[in-house]
Amino acid sequence: MQKMPVWADVVLIPLISLILAAILSALVILGIGEDPIAAVKMMVSGSLGSTYGWGYTLYYATNFMFTGLAVAVAFHARMFNIGGEGQAMLGGLGVALVALYIPWPHWTLALIGCTFGAAILGAAWAYIPAVLQAKRGSHIVITTIMFNFIAAALLNYILVNILRPPSSMDPATAAFPASTHLPTLHELLLPLGIKFSKAAPANVTLIVALLAAVFVWVLIWRTKLGYAIRAFGHSESAAKYAGINPVKITVVSMLISGGLAGMMSINTTLGESERLILNSTEGAGFIGIAVALMGRSHPFGVVLASILFGFLYQGGAELALWTSIPRELIVVIQALVILFTGALDNMVRMPLEKIFLALRRKEG
Amino acid sequence: MFDIFNDLLTVFDSTLRLSTPLLLACLAGLFSERAGIFDIGLEGKMLAAAFFSAAVAYASGSVWLGLLAGIAASLVLSILHGLASITFRGNQLISGVAINFLAAGMTVLVAQSWFKQGGRTPSLIGGARFESVDLPFLEPLAGIPVFGPIYGELVSGHSILVYLALACVPLTWWVLYRTRFGLRLRAVGEAPEAVDTAGISVVALRYWAVIICGVLCGIAGAYMATALQAGFVKDMSAGRGYIALAALIFAKWRPWYALYSCLLFGFLQALALRPDMIERYFGFKVQVQLLDALPYILTVIILAGFVGKAIPPRAGGEPYVKER
Numbered sequence: 100m101q102k103m104p105v106w107a108d109v110v111l112i113p114l115i116s117l118i119l120a121a122i123l124s125a126l127v128i129l130g131i132g133e134d135p136i137a138a139v140k141m142m143v144s145g146s147l148g149s150t151y152g153w154g155y156t157l158y159y160a161t162n163f164m165f166t167g168l169a170v171a172v173a174f175h176a177r178m179f180n181i182g183g184e185g186q187a188m189l190g191g192l193g194v195a196l197v198a199l200y201i202p203w204p205h206w207t208l209a210l211i212g213c214t215f216g217a218a219i220l221g222a223a224w225a226y227i228p229a230v231l232q233a234k235r236g237s238h239i240v241i242t243t244i245m246f247n248f249i250a251a252a253l254l255n256y257i258l259v260n261i262l263r264p265p266s267s268m269d270p271a272t273a274a275f276p277a278s279t280h281l282p283t284l285h286e287l288l289l290p291l292g293i294k295f296s297k298a299a300p301a302n303v304t305l306i307v308a309l310l311a312a313v314f315v316w317v318l319i320w321r322t323k324l325g326y327a328i329r330a331f332g333h334s335e336s337a338a339k340y341a342g343i344n345p346v347k348i349t350v351v352s353m354l355i356s357g358g359l360a361g362m363m364s365i366n367t368t369l370g371e372s373e374r375l376i377l378n379s380t381e382g383a384g385f386i387g388i389a390v391a392l393m394g395r396s397h398p399f400g401v402v403l404a405s406i407l408f409g410f411l412y413q414g415g416a417e418l419a420l421w422t423s424i425p426r427e428l429i430v431v432i433q434a435l436v437i438l439f440t441g442a443l444d445n446m447v448r449m450p451l452e453k454i455f456l457a458l459r460r461k462e463g
Numbered sequence: 464m465f466d467i468f469n470d471l472l473t474v475f476d477s478t479l480r481l482s483t484p485l486l487l488a489c490l491a492g493l494f495s496e497r498a499g500i501f502d503i504g505l506e507g508k509m510l511a512a513a514f515f516s517a518a519v520a521y522a523s524g525s526v527w528l529g530l531l532a533g534i535a536a537s538l539v540l541s542i543l544h545g546l547a548s549i550t551f552r553g554n555q556l557i558s559g560v561a562i563n564f565l566a567a568g569m570t571v572l573v574a575q576s577w578f579k580q581g582g583r584t585p586s587l588i589g590g591a592r593f594e595s596v597d598l599p600f601l602e603p604l605a606g607i608p609v610f611g612p613i614y615g616e617l618v619s620g621h622s623i624l625v626y627l628a629l630a631c632v633p634l635t636w637w638v639l640y641r642t643r644f645g646l647r648l649r650a651v652g653e654a655p656e657a658v659d660t661a662g663i664s665v666v667a668l669r670y671w672a673v674i675i676c677g678v679l680c681g682i683a684g685a686y687m688a689t690a691l692q693a694g695f696v697k698d699m700s701a702g703r704g705y706i707a708l709a710a711l712i713f714a715k716w717r718p719w720y721a722l723y724s725c726l727l728f729g730f731l732q733a734l735a736l737r738p739d740m741i742e743r744y745f746g747f748k749v750q751v752q753l754l755d756a757l758p759y760i761l762t763v764i765i766l767a768g769f770v771g772k773a774i775p776p777r778a779g780g781e782p783y784v785k786e787r
Contacts (some may be wrong), residue, residue: 127572128567130576131572131576136649179554179556179557181556181560203641227763231766233769235768236768237766237767237768238766238775241709241766242763244705245709245763246759246763248702248705248755248759248765249756249759249760252753252756256750256752256753304481347632385560388557388560423576427569427571427572427573427575427582429568430567430571431565431568433568434565434568435561436566437560437561437564438558438565439545440556441544442553442554442558442561443547443553443558444551444553445551445552445553446553
């Protein structure tokens with residue numbers, strides 16, 4: 100018997116968790132001697148009040164869509180892929196190699212090529228932890244954490260010693276050729292007569308991210324593989340009994356997850372910096388965890404949660420610029436969201452379930 | 464010949480210093496995970512303890528008050544982890560991730576609000592820091608060749624917390640393997656239902672484990688900010704909590720092996736600080752990045768089961784539900 104109606108599970112619980120996180124964040128702002136209402140006003144005007152703000156909000160949201168979908172796919176197979184950060188770093192390397200060493204005649208082709216480069220290297224970085232989990236039983240959380248650090252060291256080495264142009268001191272690759280430049284939202288919307296900020300970094304990758312969300316929805320709910328992934332996630336023994344190969348499902352879902360995380364780098368590396376820099380991921384791999392938890396691992400929820408986090412990220416940057424509230428406020432909010440929607444889920448769920456049961460008893 | 468000896472002494476000396484926070488955090492994780500509570504929030508607890516110990520030590524001028532504040536900060540996060548993973552039976556890994564971010568954000572936020580120095584505390588001086596302790600008989604032993612310098616340079620002259628951390632190793636072993644509490648603690652990580660059947664509270668035992676973990680992480684954090692360095696800087700734990708986690712797996716959740724693996728990982732960190740030394744003695748250059756990544760690579764190899772199998776406590780990560 101279901102204890103709660105579906106809408107309560109899908110909408111009410113995340114909403115209450117979010118409100119709890121918001122209240123605590125407001126208390127934190129009060130605690131450091133700032134005005135939370137003024138802070139929220141500034142965040143809203145800074146991130147949603149202009150096309151410039153929207154351009155940054157959507158740019159960040161694009162990153163979180165990819166990493167959020169990556170975590171969500173792994174969640175469906177009941178795996179916690181905490182390695183999105185490392186997979187995205189490797190994805191950036193894939194983008195850089197493809198963009199630098201293949202002469203692309205047009206950005207559309209470059210986008211396709213770089214998508215493959217990012218997805219393949221991102222997936223490859225998830226492959227080893229996946230195989231170790233599937234065949235050796237080593238815990239995927241620990242191995243992916245280790246792989247984050249190994250990725251950081253590897254990327255540092257490659258940028259400093261191999262890909263850095265000899266004339267430059269900066270640990271970064273040379274700038275990508277002009278033909279790989281991705282159109283920004285400004286350039287895309289201008290022919291339609293819509294004026295969008297020129298300076299904002301949001302670009303065509305946003306569309307790729309939305310397509311990826313549709314892809315994940317189709318994959319999880321409309322294909323045989325998706326069914327196998329969900330069955331495996333619900334009960335490994337039942338899935339085995341039904342003839343689903345656990346090794347294959349573990350590895351394939353982690354490959355998809357790693358590929359999606361890697362694709363985040365199209366946005367940051369090909370779309371924004373147009374060269375590979377150190378720390379291009381900026382923790383977006385970890386925000387994917389919060390986004391997937393809040394979005395209940397559903398692509399639509401992930402897209403919404405990504406936009407919310409894009410707003411928080413851009414709003415937080417504005418706050419840091421104009422007030423003495425440091426950017427780390429966003430890290431705190433992110434932590435509270437993960438805490439309430441993830442770890443303390445039962446704290447909200449248990450009393451709600453009791454309320455709904457009591458209501459039902461009255462009716463019956 | 465003499466140069467090598469001196470160089471080795473300096474490297475081992477800094478190995479000991481760098482291993483200490485790893486060892487304390489590793490033993491903290493050992494208590495928690497042996498009781499069946501996975502803890503990837505070691506990093507966050509150390510960071511919170513580092514900040515609050517430095518802040519209170521600066522404000523009060525007393526490093527001991529700082530140490531207490533650090534332990535208290537770490538305990539708050541520990542209880543939060545206990546609440547999420549024991550009382551509300553939430554996902555322990557997700558809770559750990561949340562705690563790490565909470566500490567990373569809050570420390571900078573509060574540091575900026577209190578000290579306005581870009582997320583750091585002012586430098587600690589005098590009684591606000593742990594001074595190095597000189598062991599007895601330094602003078603008479605100094606004349607003895609080889610042993611004298613080893614005693615004087617390597618064994619003596621560390622902060623009291625270094626010796627405390629080393630003493631925690633046999634203590635942990637004794638508590639785990641020679642006391643009733645330790646037996647029950649290990650049992651609750653392997654078969655909580657058996658402990659429950661025997662009429663012992665699983666919840667209470669696990670809370671105790673989490674509290675011990677908090678205290679040890681608190682000392683580790685305080686050591687970083689008030690002994691290893693003179694003050695708190697943003698993100699100063701720099702992945703040590705994760706290295707401690709790696710060391711714990713490397714040690715296969717056993718106290719003495721935890722000491723050895725923390726010394727090994729501390730040695731790698733000490734070498735990474737002195738790349739010139741490797742080049743001088745071995746004639747080839749070792750990439751610093753490789754040394755940085757080596758603890759993690761070694762852990763993955765161990766996890767892969769190529770060098771013996773690392774089997775975590777059986778009930779680890781599973782919330783205990785009484786009525787099935």
